[in-house]
Amino acid sequence: MSKHSPIGIFDSGVGGTSIWKEIHSLLPLEHTIYLADSTNAPYGEKPKEEIVALSVKNTEKLLDMGAKIIVVACNTATTNAIKHLRSTYRVPFIGIEPAIKPAALNTRTKCIGILATKGTLSSALFAETSSLYSRDIKVIEVVGKGLVQEIEKGGKDSPKVEKMLRELLDPMIKGGIDHLVLGCSHYPYLIPTLKKMLPPEVSIIDSGMAVAKQTRLVLQSMDLLANTKEAAPEFYTNGSPSVLRSLLSPIADSFKIETLDF
Incomplete structure (x- = not known):
């Protein structure tokens, strides 16, 4: 794992881009990869076992993509699954809870x-x-x-x-x-x-800036903060990319936004 490995971020859909924006603003040199699990949105009405399973699926996809830290940009996934994720994987996790x-x-x-x-x-x-x-x-x-x-x-x-x-x-x-x-x-x-x-x-x-600051703090403590810009942000969705693109407008044209089966 290097300083220029990506920050992985996942949410039950496009909403976590509100968290991504805060992270990108505070840590502009970081390479970020965002997973929008829109096919399974919303997580908030699912049983805990399913929320944990979906969080595991997203985590393993981000680990396959080389994530050095994973931000669970979903309140429901954090409150139901982050303890399991932290006890199962060695990568650090940043969660989001109601402030x-x-x-x-x-x-x-x-x-x-x-x-x-x-x-x-x-x-x-x-x-x-x-x-x-x-x-x-x-x-x-x-x-x-x-x-x-x-x-x-x-x-x-x-x-x-x-x-x-x-x-x-x-x-x-x-x-x-x-x-x-x-x-x-x-x-x-x-x-x-x-x-x-x-x-x-x-x-x-809302909790967006607090999550961004905690992400920076953890990366600093592990000496994993990027010091040069290596790659543009990447966004993947298993739903329609059009909503994702509209929420990221007007900067969406400079990012990779693709449909991915995960």
Whole structure:
């Protein structure tokens, strides 16, 4: 493994590109390989055993491609499978969890909202993190049912998604939240719409930059940070590349975006 081996990133579809953007911005010299497992999206409604199996499949594909570190850019895969991955493979893993801690520490109304998938909200790891930081505050958890599927179809700005979000946000707004935690890597693509719907005093929190900083920290500790630019980012999907290309626009033309069976 060398400094110029790639950073591998996988998600249950295209949403993890929101994490990739933060990593690429912070670590522009790094060669990155992104796997969009769109065929199996969303992971959030699958049983834990299947989530683990899919995470293993994606991990082994990235290891075959020479990954020096793997970013699990999926909240559901992190909360359900990362312990198994870390105990099975020698490569370091970076996970992503809903950013409950900053929301809980900074809330003024003592009420925060978490929008996530069923698989994340029902996981043991999420329950452990939530209980650690939310003892003295009210947490309104809402399953973003159907949102991932619409984003995977390219409908992040559609009237249908707007209607879905209004219904999902209603109990949070009525409950008086002042922080909204996005617990799915697809959801940052909804921030422009969310900002139009939420009261101006509500802060929206996602985990993208925290994941990028942790990736840099781990690579530094292992002396594996790239020091020259060796290769352009690569993106592979087992679904349609058109949505992936649209989310990466206008920089998509300079990247390799291909369909791959995995």
